[in-house]
């Protein structure tokens with residue numbers, strides 16, 4: 001494959017980038033960076049105390065507005081405990097730090113899996129459904145959420161009243177299984193918030209809370225690979241604020257099981273097959289040579305990315321394993337601490353997409369677990385559409401300097417976990433060990 005230099009600096013200061021994995025072309029034109037980033041957070045209206053736990057359907061006072069939980073994570077002193085299949089009558093008996101529920105509107109429905117792949121729910125799923133619906137509170141909960149889903153899909157309330165129980169229950173098909181889950185954090189606002197702009201983003205969790213959030217999501221990802229035999233990939237992502245595609249300003253991640261890896265992953269597969277060390281050579285080694293390294297700890301490294309449509313922070317696991325679920329708790333913690341720090345440095349008011357990438361089950365080439373945090377601060381225009389050349393206002397070097405300065409402050413304040421920053425990092429060649437396992 002022809003080698004294209006990923007970052008080229010032109011005499012006038014223009015920086016042309018090509019992503020070594022996706023081929024995405026990005027130009028940064030001088031004089032357009034360093035503009036202040038526009039806040040995507042809500043206006044700072046005072047929080048109405050009576051609504052505090054009821055701001056959105058993901059808030060803890062509205063447990064009955066999401067489909068039945070697959071599980072919840074509790075925090076008691078130093079202990080973190082997972083409860084599965086909590087009955088409707090016991091939902092308010094404990095407070096979930098994080099909860100995992102089926103997405104009300106799935107990208108790929110249970111019908112899709114059934115009709116295209118002959119999916120059948122397992123005995124365990126059928127038993128959980130039976131037990132939940134056998135309790136009057138459980139049946140009432142499911143019917144209420146099914147009605148909400150039908151009405152949100154455009155059904156007339158009168159029509160719902162005329163439906164048989166079986167027809168109503170058809171709207172709850174994915175409430176006990178399905179391949180699209182949401183992991184929801186407890187807080188909508190930070191503790192003690194007074195304004196509606198003080199949202200509890202990823203960067204405002206403690207490093208410990210962020211680790212539990214990450215680990216719980218890794219567990220859910222591993223489980224979703226077993227949802228159906230034809231699952232080829234489980235996509236994990238977090239949309240933060242509306243410009244990034246979030247329906248609510250309430251912290252949550254999504255997991256979607258899909259039956260193809262997608263063309264982009266297949267292309268990446270072929271590049272890795274030709275050069276298994278590519279993530280060292282064209283990601284971390286290259287970022288280090290360019291002076292883009294931001295942070296490092298015993299199990300992960302973070303740098304300002306290049307060749308992305310949006311300014312992007314990248315965190316790679318350096319552990320000698322590939323898939324997220326092969327990581328030990330300490331190795332997950334290492335990745336989580338750097339992702340948390342990147343979020344904290346980004347700021348809660350910046351809309352972002354957090355995207356996880358990993359070696360799909362069944363791929364015969366090694367790929368490290370990596371997480372990208374993309375700042376959704378610009379809108380694409382006709383130029384990008386017609387040329388496929390993206391114009392980004394913040395170069396990787398501007399991004400590096402801006403984020404590193406903030407990381408140094410955050411570490412001084414004790415708001416992020418201990419880590420080496422900037423010039424303190426010791427990035428020896430081929431730091432990623434996914435390939436040598």
Ligand SMILES: [Zn+2]
Nearest residue numbers: 056059188250
């Ligand atoms: Zn909320």
